[in-house]
Amino acid sequence: MREGPDIAHVAALIGDPARANMLTALMSGKALTATELAGEAGVTLQTASGHLSKLLDGGLVQVRKQGRHRYFALAHADVAATLEALMGLAAGQGALRTRTGPKDAAMRQARVCYNHLAGQMGVQMLSSMVHRDFVREEGEALGLTPDGAQFVTAFGIALAPLNTARAPLCRSCLDWSERRTHLAGSLGRAMLARMEATGWVRRDKGSRALLFSATGMAAFDTAFPNEKGTRCGVP
Amino acid sequence: MREGPDIAHVAALIGDPARANMLTALMSGKALTATELAGEAGVTLQTASGHLSKLLDGGLVQVRKQGRHRYFALAHADVAATLEALMGLAAGQGALRTRTGPKDAAMRQARVCYNHLAGQMGVQMLSSMVHRDFVREEGEALGLTPDGAQFVTAFGIALAPLNTARAPLCRSCLDWSERRTHLAGSLGRAMLARMEATGWVRRDKGSRALLFSATGMAAFDTAFPNEKGTRCGVP
DNA sequence: TAAATGCTTCGGCTATGATCGAACTATGCG
DNA sequence: CGCATAGTTCGATCATAGCCGAAGCATTTA
Structure with missing residues (x-):
């Protein structure tokens, strides 16, 4: 009606x-x-x-x-984005009733969202890339600049197969814990896959948390410096 | 659990x-x-x-x-954003069962989303402003450039009172009908208010549709030209 | 072919919660 | 003060749908 x-x-x-x-x-x-x-x-x-x-x-x-x-x-990814939005509402209002388990801190720092990196470190990655003009906002989709293409290629990602897929290369996804956007889309997926392949990070069995190694954390901070100079390892 | x-x-x-x-x-x-x-x-x-x-x-x-x-x-605005996300899912999958009423076309073209402009014209407005580098993506918040500040001031909006408020000046909001983002935040709200004040548009009683006058539509297309040159009046 | 695993369908039980009538409180108006 | 409007609370009714036991179908393995 x-x-x-x-x-x-x-x-x-x-x-x-x-x-x-x-x-x-x-x-x-x-x-x-x-x-x-x-x-x-x-x-x-x-x-x-x-x-x-x-x-x-x-x-x-x-x-x-x-x-x-x-x-x-x-x-599809829209479902994941909607679930994240609902988590944001639930976390904002009903935070009292959510018991914060032992894995909660790790989840806020870095976790898997559908297939890409989310949490503080996901936000930092996108923020750092936007700040250096590697990525620009163009509607819902994010656009990779030529500088950005060079950067991700140096990072070890082959862009050609990603561009041919019909799924958008870059998308923004809202983070329930940080309330800011992070990088989704096929590039976001590839970035996480690359970090796993190089041993920076591994997935926690039984939860969505992502566990960075000490060297992985340091390498991440070097690759994606925060404009404020803060580092993930030392918050 | x-x-x-x-x-x-x-x-x-x-x-x-x-x-x-x-x-x-x-x-x-x-x-x-x-x-x-x-x-x-x-x-x-x-x-x-x-x-x-x-x-x-x-x-x-x-x-x-x-x-x-x-x-x-x-x-708060997050609730509106979440509802829009849910509408996106519902429209995408269950489009069959949604009867498209007479007001549907008007709703897709322009409607109120919480307090700002949404629909095709909302997407066009943000897209046009991003394209001319009036607005830049910075995480979830959008940033107004100096050029952009000059533009919206010329549009008839006093930025000073908006900047003092604790609510973010610019935010992006996902459109369920267009599946792209449009401009929310206190600036988005002020832009719509300004368009109403100048008589470009009025609200439909009893629905969320926004009804642009012929002159208002033409003025909108001039103020926010689409990069492709298409015009809202002649889709 | 028989046994085992993965999953679906059917039927009945049960509990949650949506709904409304009726009674009650609060605010405004004359 | 009395009356009308706005809204809440209570209690009873009723339907939806979540749940599981049991049986059935499909696929793989022996």
């Missing part, structure tokens, strides 16, 4: 605790099976199956059949 | 149709009374009252008591 899209249906889909837990688990960017997601949500397999078919109907997740497994993943 | 904020609670709050309609109505940026919101949602006053107290608890809306009325508004 109202103008505009049917926001209630999508929100209700995310609003169930079991489904919200599944979606949060999928924010890691990894594709998970129905059984794994049932475990994440704390429900039986039958219940999880019902939830997953609803999420599929709602277009929030996609599925890939492989052998006798069905791998679920978020449907 | 999961790491991260309690996303399910917030989403469930938005997920009820009655509450979603209320929030959508508040996206106009106007503060509405409980009775008006009950009408928007199509429920009785008692039911609306219950919903509104839940939205207050959840931090999604704020209230201002004035005489025997209680005026409700969205708590």
Whole structure:
């Protein structure tokens, strides 16, 4: 009856605790099976199956059949961005009821958002690149300048295959913990992959936290200096 | 049990149709009374009252008591941004079930988003300003360049009072219909107010659509030329 | 082919919560 | 003061949907 899209249906889909837990688990960017997601949500397999078919109907997740497994993943990056926005609201208002676990500090410093780097260090990376005019804002998409292309190539990334893909090269994504944007898109994904390949960082098993090594942290600060001169290692 | 904020609670709050309609109505940026919101949602006053107290608890809306009325508004711009993100998901996937009313075309062209200009023309405005280097991306906030400050002053906006406010001057906000960002923040709000004051545009009663006059449309296209040379009046 | 694993469907139970009528409080108006 | 309007609280009703046990289908492995 109202103008505009049917926001209630999508929100209700995310609003169930079991489904919200599944979606949060999928924010890691990894594709998970129905059984794994049932475990994440704390429900039986039958219940999880019902939830997953609803999420599929709602277009929030996609599925890939492989052998006798069905791998679920978020449907696209917009879903991840919306979930981050909701996390921002929840963190801002309901911060009291969120118990801050031992992994919370690590999560705020660096974590995986769908498939790219988020948290303080994600924000610092984009901020540093914007400051040196490697990246410019052009609507929702961010544009890579010639200087920026040279920089990321030197960083060890092959731009050619990224440019041919239909997904946007650079996108901005809002950080729930920092309330600023960080770099998403296929380049954001490639940057994180490169950092993993060079051993700067590894993924924490069982959470979205990213664990930087001491040398990785130092190298990161050198590669992406903060305009204020502060360093991630010494906050 | 999961790491991260309690996303399910917030989403469930938005997920009820009655509450979603209320929030959508508040996206106009106007503060509405409980009775008006009950009408928007199509429920009785008692039911609306219950919903509104839940939205207050959840931090999604704020209230201002004035005489025997209680005026409700969205708590802050982040809420509006999150709702727009949800609209983007709903429009993208469930577009089939959204009946496109007669006001739909006008809504896509220009509408109010919280308190600033959104839709095709909102995107064109920001795009045009970025293209002429009046505005630059700096994280989530957009930065006004000296040239930009000169431009908006010539446009008839006093920057001094905006700069003193603690709210950010420029912010980006994602458009559900265009899937690109437009200009929010106190400057975005001032720009729309200025366009209303000069008679370029007036608000449609009963919806979020913005109705540009013929001369207003022409003046807008002159003030914010699209890099491609296309004009809003002749799409 | 049989057994095992992964997942879906069906049916019934249950609880949450949305809804409204009625009664109650508060503010403004004459 | 009394009346009207605005809004809240309470209580009862009722429907939705989340949940799981059991059974069924599909695929892989032995």
